Amino acid sequence: MRTHETRKGIxxxxxxxxIAISTIVILAVAVALSDGxxxxxxxxxxxxxxxxxxxxxxxxxFDAVIRAASSNDCTIDPAGNWVEVDYYSSSSATxxxxxxxxxxxxxxxxxxxxxxxxxxxxxIQTLCINVTACKFVKVGSSVQMVLTLNDNxxxxxxxxxxxxxxx
Amino acid sequence: xxxxLLKPIKPSRCRRGFSLLDVIxxxxxxxxxxxxxxxxxxxxxxxERKAAMQTSAARAGLLLCESWRGLRGATTCNPTTxxxxxxxxxxxxxxxAPSGFTTLNSYTLTTNTFAYTATLSWQNLSTGLRALNVTIxxxxxxxxxxxNSYTLTSYTLY
Numbered sequence: 001m002r003t004h005e006t007r008k009g010i011x012x013x014x015x016x017x018x019i020a021i022s023t024i025v026i027l028a029v030a031v032a033l034s035d036g037x038x039x040x041x042x043x044x045x046x047x048x049x050x051x052x053x054x055x056x057x058x059x060x061x062f063d064a065v066i067r068a069a070s071s072n073d074c075t076i077d078p079a080g081n082w083v084e085v086d087y088y089s090s091s092s093a094t095x096x097x098x099x100x101x102x103x104x105x106x107x108x109x110x111x112x113x114x115x116x117x118x119x120x121x122x123x124i125q126t127l128c129i130n131v132t133a134c135k136f137v138k139v140g141s142s143v144q145m146v147l148t149l150n151d152n153x154x155x156x157x158x159x160x161x162x163x164x165x166x167x
Numbered sequence: 168x169x170x171x172l173l174k175p176i177k178p179s180r181c182r183r184g185f186s187l188l189d190v191i192x193x194x195x196x197x198x199x200x201x202x203x204x205x206x207x208x209x210x211x212x213x214x215e216r217k218a219a220m221q222t223s224a225a226r227a228g229l230l231l232c233e234s235w236r237g238l239r240g241a242t243t244c245n246p247t248t249x250x251x252x253x254x255x256x257x258x259x260x261x262x263x264a265p266s267g268f269t270t271l272n273s274y275t276l277t278t279n280t281f282a283y284t285a286t287l288s289w290q291n292l293s294t295g296l297r298a299l300n301v302t303i304x305x306x307x308x309x310x311x312x313x314x315n316s317y318t319l320t321s322y323t324l325y
Contacts, residue, residue, distance in 0.1 A: 032201075036208055043215045133252050142237020144230065146253045157253040157279050159226055161233035 051149035054128040055158045058109055061127060062145050065100045065113075066162035071141040073099075074164060080135040081105070083143055085164070086116060102127075102145070104134035109147065133157075141166060220305055223279050224317055227254065228303040231276075231285060232319045240289055240297040240323045246274055254278045262304040262316055264288030281305065284313060297325045 010018075046052060065087055073086035073096060082103040086096040099119060101112040109128040114121040132155075133148040144161040185193075235244050246256045254276065261273030261284040268288035276283045285303040292298050299321045304313035 032204065036204070039208055039212055043212065046215065046219060135252050137249055137251060139234045139249060140237035140239065140241075142234050144234060144249065144251065146251045148253045159230045159251065159254045159278065161230045161237070163233055163237045 045154060049151070049154060051130060051151050051154055051156045054130075055147055055149050055156050058111075058127040058147055059145070059158050059160045061111060062102065062160050063162050065102075066143050066164060069100075069143075069164045070096045071164040071166055074138065074143065076136055076138045076143070080137055083136040083138075083145075085143070088165070102136065104131055107131050109134055216309075217307060219279070220281050220307070220309075221315070221317075223281050224283055224303050224305055224315075227276050227278055227283055228285065228301050228317050228319045230254065231274075231287065231303070232299060232301045232321045235287060235299050235301070236321050236323045240299050240325045242271060242289070244271065244287065246287075259284060261286035262302045262313065264302065265300055265318065268298075268300050276303070281309070292322070295324055296322065298322055 066085065068089075069085035069087040074083070075085075076083045082101060082105075084099065084101040086099050088096055089098045097116055099114055099116055103110050103112070107130060108126050109131050110124055111127050112121060112124045114123075128147065128149055130149050130151045131147065132150045133146070135144075135146050137144040137146075139161070142161050142163045144159065146157065146159045148155065148157045150156075231246060234246070234249070235241075238244050247258055249256065255278070256274050256276050259273060259275035261275075264270045264286055265288065268290045271287040271289060273284065273286045276285050283303050283305045285301060288300045288302070290298045290300070301319045301321075302316055303319075304316035306313050307315055
């Protein structure tokens, strides 16, 4: 006489229900992870992408040079595509002994620098690529730079303004 | 002598599946994890946006402040004539100037898709020395009433 029925294994229905539930959970987790990864990538890119880093680097260089420049020796392109200044190489320098030129050309912002008397180029550096707009404006004894970089994934605009020395 | 031979054997109770309590506890743990993750993501994105707005505001304020200082604090300074590509400045309303400062004008400034309002003000500290103040404000949400602000003060001989 059988006293109780021993059921072993799982039925097809149980298996299908389990698979359906598991699929929903896995899809939900996958979407959440994918979305999270995308959000993280965007956030990281805003801080560390080439356009972000290059724009800040250009601003730092621009600030350092213009603040050491003499307002008596500043030449600016009427269209605002380049600016050239003579500047003091150090705080102990009594005369302007260096020159620097920032130029926006062919989607690049370049920085040329050298010594004066006689004028000799020491080096030319490319500060930024993917430059879609750059304009230099002289306002009184200050020089403004508004720089826009766009690498087709993100666009960054930075503005900088610095006052030159009055001597 | 009594025996249990005739007493029916009680079948052992075999428990299968989950109880309602198990399911509820599992659901609460799962939902807590989901809500925690969603909250973390929401606030990290929001904070990143706030940081970007603050950085952009600081640069915009510095642009106004330094340019005005380049004009030696002239009361004829008009940022709307600067014609900058990428930074759009127009006359408008702005935050109030600090106590003791004379308001020059207020402006609406847009850069990096963020909108700011700014007020330029000045105060003569002594003969030939002028303090220049730029107050720039913006709403955290991107629109509406500004609820954040920076105040930058610079000094110039005039």
